[in-house]
Amino acid sequence: MRPLVGEKLHEAMSLHQELVTTLPPTALSLKLPELPSNTIGSQLWCVAGARESYVNAIRAGQWQGFTCRVTRAGSKDRDRMVVALHETAALAKDCLADASIHWTPERERLLLTLLEHEVQHHGQLIRYLYANRLPFPSSWKHRYALD
Numbered sequence: 334m335r336p337l338v339g340e341k342l343h344e345a346m347s348l349h350q351e352l353v354t355t356l357p358p359t360a361l362s363l364k365l366p367e368l369p370s371n372t373i374g375s376q377l378w379c380v381a382g383a384r385e386s387y388v389n390a391i392r393a394g395q396w397q398g399f400t401c402r403v404t405r406a407g408s409k410d411r412d413r414m415v416v417a418l419h420e421t422a423a424l425a426k427d428c429l430a431d432a433s434i435h436w437t438p439e440r441e442r443l444l445l446t447l448l449e450h451e452v453q454h455h456g457q458l459i460r461y462l463y464a465n466r467l468p469f470p471s472s473w474k475h476r477y478a479l480d
Contacts, residue, residue: 335436338448339429344476345451346422349380351470352458353418358411363465373461377418378408380454384421387447388428391440 353361361374382401389397403417425447434440459477462469469479 335429335441335444338444342425342429342444342448342451343422345448345455346384346418346425348455348470348472348476349377349451350415350418350422351472353377353411353415355470356411356467360465360467361409361411361414363461363467365461365464368464370461372409373458373465374408374410374414375405376454376457376461377414378403378405380451381414381417381421383447383450384425387443387450388421388424390443391428391447392431392434394437394439396443 356373361372361377363373364370378401381403382399385401386397386399389400401417402420403413407413428434429444455473455477459469459473459479461467473479
């Protein structure tokens with residue numbers, strides 16, 4: 334099952350990478366119009382931080398707390414977020430390939446929770462892009478049958 338979860342996690346992470354590289358630089362400061370919300374950049378900050386945090390937890394065998402290599406203020410910098418999403422995807426890939434990790438039920442649960450978190454942000458970001466009339470990358474259109 335872990336290889337399939339790893340494959341789906343890689344696909345989900347690739348979608349975020351394509352999205353952030355196709356957004357206009359100013360898009361990371363956008364919020365949901367007329368609704369309380371954080372920014373698109375804050376959504377991506379949470380994605381990068383969760384990746385880093387869940388990899389730390391998997392390696393330790395239990396939750397170690399949230400950490401992110403980008404500050405929340407830095408989440409509005411598209412170039413910085415492109416790098417952070419790339420780096421944290423590589424962390425996850427390396428973690429899954431690490432033969433020294435003994436995969437306990439808790440580590441499996443943490444891995445599934447990371448995948449779940451990644452995909453939940455897809456749904457949130459779809460709403461943000463529609464609300465701000467931003468175009469979707471072709472991979473998102475295909476994966477989620479978007480207009």
